[in-house]
Amino acid sequence: MANSKFEYVRQFEQLDTLLPNTWIVVRIDGRGFTKFANKYAFEKPNDKRALELMNAAAKAVMAELPDITIGYGISDEYSFVLHKTCTLFERRASKLITTIVSTFTGYYIHFWPTYFPDTPLSPPLPSFDGRAVCYPSVQNLRDYMSWRQVDCHINNLYNTTFWALIQLGGLDAREAEQTLAGTLAAEKNEILFSRFKINYNNEPEMLKKGSVIFRGYELVEPGSHNVAEDVENIAEPIQQSKTQLESDRKKRVKAQITVEHLDIIKDEFWDRRPWILSNKPGKIPKQP
Numbered sequence: 001m002a003n004s005k006f007e008y009v010r011q012f013e014q015l016d017t018l019l020p021n022t023w024i025v026v027r028i029d030g031r032g033f034t035k036f037a038n039k040y041a042f043e044k045p046n047d048k049r050a051l052e053l054m055n056a057a058a059k060a061v062m063a064e065l066p067d068i069t070i071g072y073g074i075s076d077e078y079s080f081v082l083h084k085t086c087t088l089f090e091r092r093a094s095k096l097i098t099t100i101v102s103t104f105t106g107y108y109i110h111f112w113p114t115y116f117p118d119t120p121l122s123p124p125l126p127s128f129d130g131r132a133v134c135y136p137s138v139q140n141l142r143d144y145m146s147w148r149q150v151d152c153h154i155n156n157l158y159n160t161t162f163w164a165l166i167q168l169g170g171l172d173a174r175e176a177e178q179t180l181a182g183t184l185a186a187e188k189n190e191i192l193f194s195r196f197k198i199n200y201n202n203e204p205e206m207l208k209k210g211s212v213i214f215r216g217y218e219l220v221e222p223g224s225h226n227v228a229e230d231v232e233n234i235a236e237p238i239q240q241s242k243t244q245l246e247s248d249r250k251k252r253v254k255a256q257i258t259v260e261h262l263d264i265i266k267d268e269f270w271d272r273r274p275w276i277l278s279n280k281p282g283k284i285p286k287q288p
């Protein structure tokens with residue numbers, strides 16, 4: 001029985017359930033961060049404080065949402081991956097996106113004074129958009145992650161060279177752009193080295209590789225398992241007992257969330273950290 005004559009309006013709520021058995025990636029992106037970065041005088045092309053603030057907010061999101069298995073951040077964006085068997089919010093896109101975006105934004109503002117102690121925030125406050133995309137296979141998910149990391153590399157090499165030409169070479173923006181038009185990666189490396197004695201390989205890993213964030217269980221020997229294949233063979237939601245779910249949840253909460261700057265394109269990263277794809281918590285490393 002309806003509780004009131006108004007309750008029929010519930011029927012207007014459209015379902016926005018994401019396809020089952022697919023990896024959900026929620027990517028958030030800073031709104032108008034070109035302007036925002038200028039307002040707070042972010043260093044060009046990379047501001048370490050701004051990137052570390054993004055990482056701190058992402059870590060907090062992951063701690064609050066144990067369903068997230070891995071995150072990857074560059075510039076003003078962060079991708080959060082939910083396991084293909086995840087049933088959080090019945091896989092409703094709007095609830096997943098808004099929860100991640102608002103939690104991230106809340107922590108970004110919360111941690112701002114830690115990273116920018118001398119420049120208090122003022123309106124317009126930082127905000128983020130978000131989207132959810134489903135990837136049907138492990139290969140699709142890994143290609144997505146590789147795509148973001150390749151983007152990080154291409155953008156960072158370009159920006160590093162562009163700003164070196166301006167800041168160290170005295171060129172204006174138009175001249176720097178013209179110098180770089182049509183150049184290949186090797187040529188940008190050469191410009192950096194021959195003109196400015198900068199060896200791109202020695203640039204900080206966070207800038208070259210972006211930031212990967214995951215639960216830091218004990219690494220395993222590669223080749224001792226085939227997680228990708230096992231997880232591809234899962235065809236429907238796994239029915240786990242309440243005690244198993246609770247025990248997994250506890251292990252996830254206990255695990256340290258770590259931020260590293262690693263190659264996520266090669267197999268090794270995934271082979272040594274099977275829990276990211278399997279969703280089975282690994283071993284908590286012993287304290288030294």
Ligand SMILES: Nc1nc2c(ncn2[C@@H]2O[C@H](COP(=O)(O)OP(=O)(O)OP(=O)(O)O)[C@@H](O)[C@H]2O)c(=O)[nH]1
Nearest residue numbers: 030031032033034037042043044045046047075076
């Ligand atoms: N100076 C500086 N700028 C940064 C840094 N990180 C991000 N940005 C700025 O943020 C922008 C991010 O790109 P986009 O997300 O495509 O641009 P946007 O201005 O945020 O626009 P929308 O996302 O469409 O709202 C870059 O182009 C930079 O201008 C940084 O570390 N230093």
Ligand SMILES: [Mg+2]
Nearest residue numbers: 029030031033
């Ligand atoms: Mg943006």
